[in-house]
Amino acid sequence: MTSLPPREAAAERGTLMSVADTVIDVRDLGLVFETPDAPVEALKDINLQIRRGEFVTFIGPSGCGKTTLMRIIADLEQPTSGTVTVNGVSPHEARLQRAYGYIFQAAALYPWRNIQKNVELPHEIMGVSKAERAEKARRYLDLVGLKGFEKKFPFQLSGGMQQRASIARALSFDPDLLLMDEPFGALDEITRDRMNEELLRIWHETKKTVIFVTHSIDEAVLLSTRIVIMSARPGRIVEVIDSDLPAERNLETRESPVAQQLAHRIRLGLKAGHSYDEVR
Amino acid sequence: MTSLPPREAAAERGTLMSVADTVIDVRDLGLVFETPDAPVEALKDINLQIRRGEFVTFIGPSGCGKTTLMRIIADLEQPTSGTVTVNGVSPHEARLQRAYGYIFQAAALYPWRNIQKNVELPHEIMGVSKAERAEKARRYLDLVGLKGFEKKFPFQLSGGMQQRASIARALSFDPDLLLMDEPFGALDEITRDRMNEELLRIWHETKKTVIFVTHSIDEAVLLSTRIVIMSARPGRIVEVIDSDLPAERNLETRESPVAQQLAHRIRLGLKAGHSYDEVR
Amino acid sequence: MKQGPAGWMVNKLLPVATVVAIIVLLWYVLAVALNWAQVSERLAKESDNPPVSAIVAGTWEMERPVLPAPHQIAAEFSKTVFETRVTAKRSLVYHAGVTASATLLGFALGAVLGIVLAIGIVHLKVLDRSLMPWIIASQTVPILAIAPMIIVVLGNVGLTGLVPKSIISMYLCFFPVAIGMVKGLRSPDPMQLDLMRSYNASAAQILWKLRLPASVPFLFASLKVAVAISLTGAIVGELPTGASAGLGARLLSGSYYGQTVQIWSALFMAAFLGMVLVYSIGGIERLTLGARGQAAGAR
Amino acid sequence: ADQLTLQLKWVTQAQFAGYYVAKDKGFYDEVGLDVTIKAGGPDINPSQVIAGGGADVVVDWMPSALATREKGVPLVNIAQVFQKSGMMLTCRKDSGVATPADFPGQTLGVWFGGNEYPFLNWMNKLGYKTDGTEGGVNVLKQGFNVDPLLQKQAACISTMTYNEYWQVIEAGVSPDELITFKYEDEGVATLEDGLYTLEKNLADPAMVEKLAKFLKASMKGWEYAVANQDEAVAIVLENDETGAQTEGHQKTMMQEIAKLVGENPKGTGWLDDAAADRTVETLMSGGSDPVITKKPDGAWSHAVMEKAGAL
Amino acid sequence: MSDWMATALLVAVTLATWGVMAWLVRLDGKGLGRWLVPALFGAGLLLGWEIVCRGYGIPAVLLPAPSQIWDAFWRSLPVLMADFQQTFLKAVIAGFVLGNLLGFVTALIVDRVPFLQRGLLPLGNMVSAVPIIGVAPIMVMWFGFGWESKTAVIVFMIFFPMLVNALAGLAATDAMSRDLMRSYAAGYWQTLLKLRLPAALPFIFNALKINSTLALIGAIVAEFFGSPISGMGFRISVEVARMNVDVVWATIAVAALAGSLSYGLIALLERHLTSWHASFRATR
Ligand SMILES: Nc1ncnc2c1ncn2[C@@H]1O[C@H](COP(=O)(O)OP(=O)(O)OP(=O)(O)O)[C@@H](O)[C@H]1O
Ligand SMILES: Nc1ncnc2c1ncn2[C@@H]1O[C@H](COP(=O)(O)OP(=O)(O)OP(=O)(O)O)[C@@H](O)[C@H]1O
Ligand SMILES: Cc1ncc(C[n+]2csc(CCO)c2C)c(N)n1
């Protein structure tokens, strides 16, 4: 069970890596939710290092702690044990530096703002000029296929459209670190493919670090440089798989034997770690 | 573009069909949303008949009107043109007869009820005795893998767990007609497979009629007797594909050449009807 | 929602007119019941067996009825509203104007104070812990008891007329605003807050862009209550200075001289004023909510 | 002109005609004073206003002024406008009250707020308990108006000869249905409307001078009002900001007020020491709960009145 | 004590209180600690008050110092207790229960019958604006001098806040939750009981809290317009005129205590019944 990406993979993408390049460093992390009845051990003994420019995917059964882990990294939840650093500083400081963009599992649009204004929100907060943020919002809404819906309110959009608006919101302010919690779960296959292509392109061009949660093995294979397989109760990492796929990818890459084999490995890992049967 | 299922397929499943067996009859349906700026033509010229015991899947790009169509059938939205009957009566009367169970695209759990109580809700409404509904809730929570979470409140559950609770809620009161709007979108592959198996089993045993929305072509292939492919702006039906798969299915059925071919056809249909490019 | 004038008649006017008609009818009956004793006694002195019809008619024509009949109130109302110069001291419009200005000033002050306090409480734990119980306690101080003291003290420092009344209004009406706003400012769901945290939005930004918009429904429910209370406050403020202008003074002197009809017409004026105020808030609410497209729910 | 503020005990009405007349007819201007008249109301306590510095002179009743004095606000009577008390108890004959002996078991409306002392004293003299126990009288705190009598919620209510009594009459009750007990007649009368100022003002010659001017002009106003009642009523109505007073009622009031102001050989507003002593006596014999516990010293002074006479 | 000394002392007390409070809050006490901060705030307030009264020589008939109020409290305890019984235990409790019930039931009816919503609500708004001091004499006229008229005034006063809030609450469900109920063909009462009432609870508690203080004020003020010779409003109006301002403040203190305690009770109940509401979780 290795948790550092092999140098080769990184070198292949033409990035020079050093210790300073460690963006996320999670050590012996644990989190127990205290609830009125029994405490829930959401995460246990999590160790993980993520380097600049990596695309790491968390995959695992529903309720295994993917969201929780991501929230800890984003300083939205406090671990009960262990340490986390983001860019060498605490998640708290990293958040204050606006180090990341977060796409939530639900769209989390503000009902009183129309779609355009929802996408402009982070820019407003970060003090971007009116003209510029309007331009950016338009561009990214276009990117996610919501042109023409700028003036609509969230309740006037379908589920998938809401989710796309929230993706546009996070991408548009161009953070170095992207935390994406099942961003494409509500999209149809074709739209999803487009979004995957766009994400690959953006990641490749901008060398962002991406942490990604998905339930789709295909998606994990297509996008990731590393896949973290988790299991539930307590949530822990059962396997970390490095992808042998080249940095240059497209939708066809999924069909390649290497990809197929990778998908198989993930499926096995998931099966092994799946606690569903234990629970029933 | 045919919209009646071939007698053969029905016969194969051993069901005798007649006109009286038409559960859903949609004719020349259209719906235009009036919004302060421009009106949105969500559905146009929809014609569709669904017979008892069918498993019909709607698939199509995000925003094409799948949810809207389902909501009309459920009498949660009023069409602006055309007619719909459910079990020979208007959707309104059908709703009053509690003809269907609806699983929403989002979990729609009540925040003030714990999970057990949320699942018991329809039973309370339908006047099921305390002991019986508690028993049913427990059984179905177990079925969706939420044993041990009965006393938790919705905010203490992960996204996928919430969705599963809402599935348990709809299945538990055993309606003849199931309307399921992307029920498994937030689930991991393995859990999803289990849920698919369960759904197949329930459908087969109880001869329910199911209308199902999904973005997963594999899922559509595995489950459906008929697949309705829709396209957006305006939302209309572009193709209706009858499944040649046998009634007896399991997860492996997906790998069969017939299934593969079916998936390919769906993919083609989706591509043809996909309006994404037009929009950009 | 657009509707023609006919639609307006059916949807707005007809229901109100019906309910009003029923109330007026009941009112006449009640007037008979409440005034019966006095009228029958008076008539009994004149003739041995006064006819019922005479008593009933008498209950609607009393000079100092227990409950005046609607037409008596209407007559007094029209006399003091329409047949009097609005600047004259006998004009109800003049008195309503005096009270309305104190109400509005007090309401504005109170709303601002309530909102500021709520913002403070939501943001500063010290205030949340320390202030809240005392804000509540402040409202259990019977204002009428300290209203004269306030008026006296403010009078000493040269503040007379509008300001002392407004301060009493403010004292009463900041409370519902503060309570409602604390709830409203805390109503955004955790994910919406987390989104802001992920942007490292400042407290001010969270306030402006999330908490305040989310609190709007609470705010308006509170404002409607507050404006009604503010009117009460202004009128209470007019009580101790019973001889000055305003609806409160009108009520007091009416009450003092047993001029029931005058009391009731002042009450109606106050009620009418209150209705106008509450409806103005409602109108503003519909405009804001409409602009946010929140009239309908989420899918 | 010198500024001076007068706080009245009640709303603008003929009870205070003298001051409004003095202001309107320019009597205050003549002596070089700019007088502000502050109307009172049910919850304005003039003594509190003057203690807080909100007025230079107040119109108050002696019982409450003396009680206040014991509480540490050194009020001094500088003039006594009303020579007689106008308070009485007005009862309905049909309630069965004919003499004070019929009071036990009956409900009596009483004004509190400093005006209850003479009543309590009276009951004490009659030996009736007022705490609601058996054999005593039932006391109600009467509000602003005469409703309790009209509604038969009380057998008797407190009235002033110049005001509430006539309201009962105006409400359609004929005088022969009523029986009245004047406090003057029952020997429990206390002095009512007088002018009070703070003791420290009397130590300041300039202030005494100003007050003397004020008294002179005010008494001139009173004499004018008594002599020209219709004009005085018109002036009062003119000054009534509520626009609620009626001419008829105010004319009756003015007539009755004139009787209370009465004739004093030493001039309008001269305090009769004997009457003051009687008031003190009445207040000190208040049974278990006397209003004042010791004889007040220097609670009234003729100095200003004398000075006014010399002007 | 001279003016500037008093001022200096005042500033010192203010700063010290704030400092200690801020420190205590950082400690984030649970249980007893939670009450320490408001208690300290109150203590600071009282100390400041005492300093102002003594330092600036405020006459006791205008504003007595807390120490004097304390004395008056113990001196007149039996009287205060009788007043409390008359006003709070009789009028306030009855009025609070009745008024809230009436407001709530009216909200249900108005919500149910659209015709009434359009016909009665405008008039309800109107009635709400009728000032209590106009109503109080009328209620005394109709219901007599006893506690019943005070109860009537309270009912009148708190009816509207409950109506408005309950209506807002009943409308506060989101569309999907309502659709769920529709999909079960749930009847009116079922939707009410299982969806709309729980969703309305935060609003209803809002009204209950506001009303708990309004009820007390209403009763006290109504007593100004006629009462038997006991009751907190009676005491206040009488003792103001008798210049026993310390007794007035002692009565006010009793009122404040009773009001705060009832408010606290309601808040406790709210926390218990609506613990699921975001406002109780979002403080992280
Ligand atoms: N606020 C909370 N209080 C109590 N338990 C919680 C809370 N939030 C999450 N949990 C529990 O923590 C566990 C992990 O939840 P988490 O949301 O991280 O799962 P997940 O891996 O994201 O699942 P999914 O794929 O379904 O979104 C779950 O068992 C859940 O019940
Ligand atoms: N209340 C509404 N007001 C205005 N437009 C609406 C409203 N509801 C839906 N629409 C529009 O109707 C169209 C169809 O929406 P619908 O929710 O049915 O899509 P869908 O096929 O379910 O999409 P998804 O897969 O993303 O859930 C969309 O363009 C949407 O913007
Ligand atoms: C609440 C109340 N308290 C006292 C009085 C008595 N009072 C004080 S001054 C004055 C002059 C009347 O014209 C009267 C009667 C009252 N009426 N109402």
Ligand SMILES: [Mg+2]
């Ligand atoms: Mg999750």
Ligand SMILES: [Mg+2]
């Ligand atoms: Mg949908």
